[in-house]
Amino acid sequence: MLDADLAVIGAGLAGCSLIARLRQLNWSGTIALVEAGRGPGGRTATRRRRDRPQWRLDHGAPGFHLDDPLPEGLKALLAPLRENGCLRQAGGTVVTLAMDGSASRAEGAADVEWLEGKPFMASICEALLAMGEGATTQHFGRRIRTLQRDGNHWCLSEDGSDWQLRASRLVLSGSLLAHPRSLAMLDWRQVPLREAVPAGQDPDLDHALDALAQSRAAVRWNLMLDLPLNGDQLPRQIWLTPEAQEHWRVERLVLHPQADNRTGLVMHGLDSGEPITPQTQPVLLKQEEARLRELLPQLLQPWPDLQGACKAAESLGVMRWGASRPLDHPLPQSMQWCDASALGFCGDYVEGPGFGRAEGALRSAVNLAQILVTQAA
Ligand SMILES: Cc1cc2nc3c(=O)[nH]c(=O)nc-3n(C[C@H](O)[C@H](O)[C@H](O)COP(=O)(O)OP(=O)(O)OC[C@H]3O[C@@H](n4cnc5c(N)ncnc54)[C@H](O)[C@@H]3O)c2cc1C
Missing domain, CATH: 3.90.660 (Polyamine Oxidase; Chain A, domain 2)
Structure with missing residues (x-):
């Protein structure tokens, strides 16, 4: 079984920013990034064509904007991307x-x-991952279906394969594994995160799951x-x-x-x-x-x-x-980290300026990185 200090599910803007920012802040633990898609980007992914190698289409967000004032941590995260030209006006x-x-x-x-990302939107997440190099492993094409809490560890697995990952901490950058919309869409019986930590074991997580369950997208x-x-x-x-x-x-x-x-x-x-x-x-x-x-x-x-x-x-x-x-009921920032379960959330569904947009994903990741680094100090 693979092992890491931190497992991050989702290689969209939030997951990739979290890893890049942790490395900027010299967080030295091992990180495993797990993503269902074939490459990074999430909702800023870029569609390719097998028959036309040059073809690229930004079929999700084609760009985004940022509202001033930006936190210093976010400015620091974006500075190298602006310098190397992969984030431009x-x-x-x-x-x-x-x-x-x-x-x-x-x-x-x-x-x-x-x-926008240059030459295309997925370039932003690719560049963030390049900044996060170090003791980081990337696992694309892995759709996590089951989460289990085994003592002080998280165990992540897919349906229909032997692939498994064990980690001391877990971050969900997409909300699918924590939101009841997965039930109808994917024919699941229970929300995977709820299955992993039954109600009453971690009051912080219970509050977070209640808040998430109300949000519509x-x-x-x-x-x-x-x-x-x-x-x-x-x-x-x-x-x-x-x-x-x-x-x-x-x-x-x-x-x-x-x-x-x-x-x-x-x-x-x-x-x-x-x-x-x-x-x-x-x-x-x-x-x-x-x-x-x-x-x-x-x-x-x-x-x-x-x-x-x-x-x-x-x-x-x-x-x-x-x-x-996400349209409403943002997850309060105070619920981004549930200590008893060693579980964190980041993504555009977190409260704050930029909620529901790319900016919210970036800000929430910078905030969570700071929480993790402060804990380790
Ligand atoms: C069509 C469209 C247009 C948009 N236009 C704009 C715009 O103009 N301006 C703007 O600011 N924002 C826009 N957005 C929103 C913006 O794209 C998002 O706010 C931002 O990209 C969210 O990033 P994220 O990292 O929070 O989530 P995501 O990009 O969704 O990343 C989450 C990742 O987690 C992965 N994942 C989820 N569950 C699992 C699992 N079980 N196992 C493995 N991997 C998993 C997903 O595959 C995904 O890659 C748009 C979005 C869309 C779809």
């Missing part, structure tokens, strides 16, 4: 699209300073297209006004110029509220793909070239983000 314009089909530079999403259906068009002069993001979002059930369109004179387009579709289960999901994916494709020419009227290119677009399918953003 986003190129291209951000525009809004109204119900009457008019496009303009306007307030709101279009009016903040967007940051937004579902997104993102249609991905490959267009035969050079997108260099096109806006980077087209945000629909709130009224238009409600009417068309689309939040925004994101354009990614590609190296081969083509353009990737991601259409961020909003959810209809129909129950999603392993049985309904394949049907819902098809329905959303058809709905979004049909709507696209109408939304692209202000950009005739783009509208024309859509006719020859190749669809790369729809990505369903089951929890694209």
